[in-house]
Amino acid sequence: MQFPLTEEHRLIQETARNFADNEIAPVADRHNREGSFPLELVKRLGELGFMGMLVPEQYGGTGLGNLPLVVALEEVNRVDASTGVTMSVQNSLVCAPIVHFANETLKQKYLPKLASGAFLGAYALSEPGSGSDAAGLVSSAVKDGDSYVLNGTKNFITTGAEADIVVAMVRTDPNHKTRGITAFILEKGWKGFSVGKKEEKLGLRSSSTVQLVFEDLRVPAANIVGELGLGFKIAMHTLDGGRIGIAAQAVGIAQACLDASVKYAEEREAFNQPIGRFQAVQFKLANMATKLEAARLLVYNAARLKDEGQPHGKEAAMAKLFASEMSNEAAREAVQIHGGAGYLEDFPVERYFRDARITEIYEGTSEIQRIVIARHLLKGLR
Amino acid sequence: MKIVVLVKSVPDTESKIKIAADGVSIDPAGVKFVMNPYDEFAVEEGLRIKERLKDDTTVVAVSMGPERGVEVLRTALAMGADDAIHVSDPAFEGGDAQANARVLAAVIKPLAADLILGGKQAIDFDAAQTCPAIAEYLEIPQALIVTELKLSDDKKTATARRRVEGGDELVELSLPALVTCEKGLNEPRYASLPGIMKAKKKEIKKVGLADSGLTAEQVGAAGSKSKVVKFHNLPERPAVKMIPGDAATQAKELVRLLREEAKVL
Ligand SMILES: Cc1cc2nc3c(=O)[nH]c(=O)nc-3n(C[C@H](O)[C@H](O)[C@H](O)COP(=O)(O)OP(=O)(O)OC[C@H]3O[C@@H](n4cnc5c(N)ncnc54)[C@H](O)[C@@H]3O)c2cc1C
Numbered sequence: 001m002q003f004p005l006t007e008e009h010r011l012i013q014e015t016a017r018n019f020a021d022n023e024i025a026p027v028a029d030r031h032n033r034e035g036s037f038p039l040e041l042v043k044r045l046g047e048l049g050f051m052g053m054l055v056p057e058q059y060g061g062t063g064l065g066n067l068p069l070v071v072a073l074e075e076v077n078r079v080d081a082s083t084g085v086t087m088s089v090q091n092s093l094v095c096a097p098i099v100h101f102a103n104e105t106l107k108q109k110y111l112p113k114l115a116s117g118a119f120l121g122a123y124a125l126s127e128p129g130s131g132s133d134a135a136g137l138v139s140s141a142v143k144d145g146d147s148y149v150l151n152g153t154k155n156f157i158t159t160g161a162e163a164d165i166v167v168a169m170v171r172t173d174p175n176h177k178t179r180g181i182t183a184f185i186l187e188k189g190w191k192g193f194s195v196g197k198k199e200e201k202l203g204l205r206s207s208s209t210v211q212l213v214f215e216d217l218r219v220p221a222a223n224i225v226g227e228l229g230l231g232f233k234i235a236m237h238t239l240d241g242g243r244i245g246i247a248a249q250a251v252g253i254a255q256a257c258l259d260a261s262v263k264y265a266e267e268r269e270a271f272n273q274p275i276g277r278f279q280a281v282q283f284k285l286a287n288m289a290t291k292l293e294a295a296r297l298l299v300y301n302a303a304r305l306k307d308e309g310q311p312h313g314k315e316a317a318m319a320k321l322f323a324s325e326m327s328n329e330a331a332r333e334a335v336q337i338h339g340g341a342g343y344l345e346d347f348p349v350e351r352y353f354r355d356a357r358i359t360e361i362y363e364g365t366s367e368i369q370r371i372v373i374a375r376h377l378l379k380g381l382r
Numbered sequence: 383m384k385i386v387v388l389v390k391s392v393p394d395t396e397s398k399i400k401i402a403a404d405g406v407s408i409d410p411a412g413v414k415f416v417m418n419p420y421d422e423f424a425v426e427e428g429l430r431i432k433e434r435l436k437d438d439t440t441v442v443a444v445s446m447g448p449e450r451g452v453e454v455l456r457t458a459l460a461m462g463a464d465d466a467i468h469v470s471d472p473a474f475e476g477g478d479a480q481a482n483a484r485v486l487a488a489v490i491k492p493l494a495a496d497l498i499l500g501g502k503q504a505i506d507f508d509a510a511q512t513c514p515a516i517a518e519y520l521e522i523p524q525a526l527i528v529t530e531l532k533l534s535d536d537k538k539t540a541t542a543r544r545r546v547e548g549g550d551e552l553v554e555l556s557l558p559a560l561v562t563c564e565k566g567l568n569e570p571r572y573a574s575l576p577g578i579m580k581a582k583k584k585e586i587k588k589v590g591l592a593d594s595g596l597t598a599e600q601v602g603a604a605g606s607k608s609k610v611v612k613f614h615n616l617p618e619r620p621a622v623k624m625i626p627g628d629a630a631t632q633a634k635e636l637v638r639l640l641r642e643e644a645k646v647l
Binding site: 047050 | 416453456457460572573574575576578579581582
């Protein structure tokens with residue numbers, strides 16, 4: 001923690017670390033093995049204020065900002081990436097767009113409940129036919145009096161099974177690819193809203209990933225976030241922030257890999273000495289620690305830029321790209337340092353290895369991050 | 383009521399402790415310092431009493447020691463303490479438990495506390511002397527290593543439960559009194575983010591030698607009747623010998639080793 005973090009950041013980190021170590025870590029393996037969502041822990045994170053870090057105080061949050069958020073996210077993800085993504089989605093993908101784009105009525109209605117964790121939220125952009133090409137979405141909303149009637153399917157929606165509300169991007173105009181998309185807030189109990197298939201996954205096994213199905217789902221026009229046709233802009237702006245959170249997740253997983261590897265390298269003996277005495281192992285640890293530190297600084301910097309209201313799209317993409325690839329390398333090396341034990345469920349690195357993989361995929365694959373970064377560089381080619 | 387909670391900054395139990403070059407102190411480099419775990423019970427108990435009473439009760443956290451004491455005070459404030467006092471002065475350095483208790487008693491006395499809560503011991507030096515000595519200097523009753531604490535309705539007495547050999551002892555104390563807290567008393571809360579934000583805005587009062595009303599001869603090394611002359615590392619754990627074979631062979635070999643090598647039989 002060398003970056004100029006303040007006393008306040010240190011306290012936030014301490015609380016997040018203690019909660020992660022004492023409350024989440026002891027049950028994380030069980031939840032991941034059973035594929036059960038740790039609802040009670042998520043609610044407690046909400047009570048402590050960890051779900052409303054981007055929500056201003058007047059709406060029941062703390063408004064602490066992105067730098068404290070990534071500091072806390074790293075700690076939670078260090079012990080459990082499933083709980084970590086739930087927290088990241090709630091803060092960055094659900095609360096943040098409402099704070100930035102929704103009108104006063106919607107803010108008053110939804111933010112206090114989201115900030116306290118009383119409500120859980122989900123962000124629904126991807127569809128069966130569109131992921132990286134997010135603007136290719138086809139779910140539709142047709143105006144009917146004071147409301148819109150929604151039809152379509154959303155795919156891979158994190159916390160979708162538990163969510164009380166969903167921020168969903170839906171097509172309101174088939175004639176404009178990007179400007180024909182609108183963001184709506186949907187509530188779970190509404191007729192025509194249903195939770196479809198729950199996906200079985202390689203990792204993040206105690207986070208739920210589900211399909212959401214809209215069948216003649218009637219949504220009041222008042223539940224439009226921002227304005228008609230602003231949905232794609234909102235979605236992209238939101239992901240710029242969310243990516244910093246996923247980058248922090250990658251850093252947290254990598255830190256866990258390093259911690260476990262250092263411990264194992266000091267304890268495990270081969271050829272009559274701790275394996276940490278072999279230079280091959282030492283170099284792996286040194287590389288892991290160095291790249292981890294570099295990634296953390298990229299994450300902190302992107303978060304700082306966002307908090308200062310400066311352009312941060314490129315930096316967020318860089319942080320996510322570098323941190324997620326670093327994290328997978330760290331997880332691979334951690335398994336290697338553990339030898340056969342690293343391949344077993346009995347050691348935590350087996351889970352880290354599976355969990356790290358998603359960070360290169362969601363909220364924009366590594367390929368998409370490179371495209372984003374290159375676009376920022378090649379402005380002359382527009 | 384006024385409740386004083388005593389908190390100390392100590393090395394985290396997971397930190398690797400190195401003896402400093404002078405041989406009589408701990409090298410703080412690379413050590414993570416945290417609130418003494420038993421002091422967390424004290425803070426929590428103070429806050430719970432305040433919350434139960436729902437009156438104008440205040441909880442004041444007091445820490446003595448170097449600058450890092452400010453961090454544990456900030457943690458106590460973030461948990462919900464109302465005020466914080468940092469007792470620090472170059473003259474206080476090198477004090478033994480008795481000298482430190484003299485200082486703390488002098489600082490606490492004008493606060494007119496009804497209840498003083500501390501940890502049963504600090505996990506750095508494990509002396510468990512400072513709190514009882516404070517009670518002695520203040521001439522108030524004390525109950526140590528307490529696992530349950532109840533205030534009377536008139537707030538004039540407290541009943542403390544202590545684990546003693548073979549059972550529990552209930553002690554009634556007239557207030558003001560000092561109580562040291564043991565694991566089991568309560569489950570300390572986590573500092574919430576709103577709590578942390580509130581703590582940021584609170585001032586930590588500094589108190590030094592001049593404010594204590596004591597003289598330089600009464601405090602720190604000069605005011606101590608005992609001093610640490612040397613720290614020793616624990617001897618390195620000798621190599622473990624694994625005895626192979628089936629149970630009968632193992633037992634036989636173990637007896638032989640206990641007799642011939644360990645010479646305990
Ligand atoms: C566990 C999990 C949780 C998720 N949570 C959510 C959520 O909460 N909300 C949500 O909306 N979505 C969510 N997603 C969806 C996720 O964001 C998408 O899976 C991701 O954006 C990739 O889209 P895709 O799966 O359609 O892959 P595709 O877009 O089909 O990509 C397939 C491959 O092609 C590459 N590719 C695509 N286009 C290009 C290009 N132009 N140039 C080069 N390469 C390209 C990709 O990088 C990838 O390697 C989640 C996914 C998972 C697995």
